Amino acid sequence: MSVARPRFAPRAVLFDLDGTLLDTIADLAEAANRMLAELGRPLRPQDEIHRFVGKGIPNLVRRCLTEGRAASAAEIEAAVAVFRRHYTVVNGIHARLYPGVIDTLQAMRGRGLRLAVVTNKAEAFTLPLLARTGIAGYFDTVVSGDTLAVKKPDPAVLHLACARIGVSAGQALMIGDSANDALAAQGAGMPVLLVTYGYSEGMPVDTIECDGLLSNALQALDYIDQA
Ligand SMILES: O=C(O)COP(=O)(O)O
Numbered sequence: 001m002s003v004a005r006p007r008f009a010p011r012a013v014l015f016d017l018d019g020t021l022l023d024t025i026a027d028l029a030e031a032a033n034r035m036l037a038e039l040g041r042p043l044r045p046q047d048e049i050h051r052f053v054g055k056g057i058p059n060l061v062r063r064c065l066t067e068g069r070a071a072s073a074a075e076i077e078a079a080v081a082v083f084r085r086h087y088t089v090v091n092g093i094h095a096r097l098y099p100g101v102i103d104t105l106q107a108m109r110g111r112g113l114r115l116a117v118v119t120n121k122a123e124a125f126t127l128p129l130l131a132r133t134g135i136a137g138y139f140d141t142v143v144s145g146d147t148l149a150v151k152k153p154d155p156a157v158l159h160l161a162c163a164r165i166g167v168s169a170g171q172a173l174m175i176g177d178s179a180n181d182a183l184a185a186q187g188a189g190m191p192v193l194l195v196t197y198g199y200s201e202g203m204p205v206d207t208i209e210c211d212g213l214l215s216n217a218l219q220a221l222d223y224i225d226q227a
């Protein structure tokens, strides 16, 4: 028995960044390992660091220092500054757009949709990365992980993006890669599609409640009716 695919008629689409638009894991892992090396701690394989991405830089650094080891709050705080210094240098060097992303953004703009990025990545890294990968111009607004005092899964960041682009939460569609995106969207009352190729903190993406799974961003267009 096949289940009918839901259809939405949004006026805006809100995109997650890491793991949805851009494959950034190599840069994040490199900055994390440069930090660990500088602090005299054992390096971690990229696959492990992959599971630590999703709740922003302080969480990534904390997990790099504390998984299987101990670190004080003061050590973690100092390490965040070390990570940021290294990530400033490597941010965007290996980052790549996922297949289908540019065509998806172009098609959505062509349909008159307003587009936004809502990421847990700090703004000092988000804006240069969007510029460096050539996609900054597609978005009407960008809400980063330190724009507000809260991040995804708190729906406040999605509400802010909607307010900035002049739509209600019910007129937006979220596209992300993790439970942080799904929970934020559900909290804001908007549908959410999840890509299957991103970073979901080690959680199988098909176990996360959502309105559809995408193996390529272009498949999002199949869910969108013209308003
Ligand atoms: O910086 C992170 O931890 C994840 O960023 P994202 O919200 O764009 O996936």
Ligand SMILES: [Mg+2]
Binding pocket: 016, 017, 018, 019, 020, 054, 176, 177, 178, 198, 199
């Ligand atoms: Mg993500």
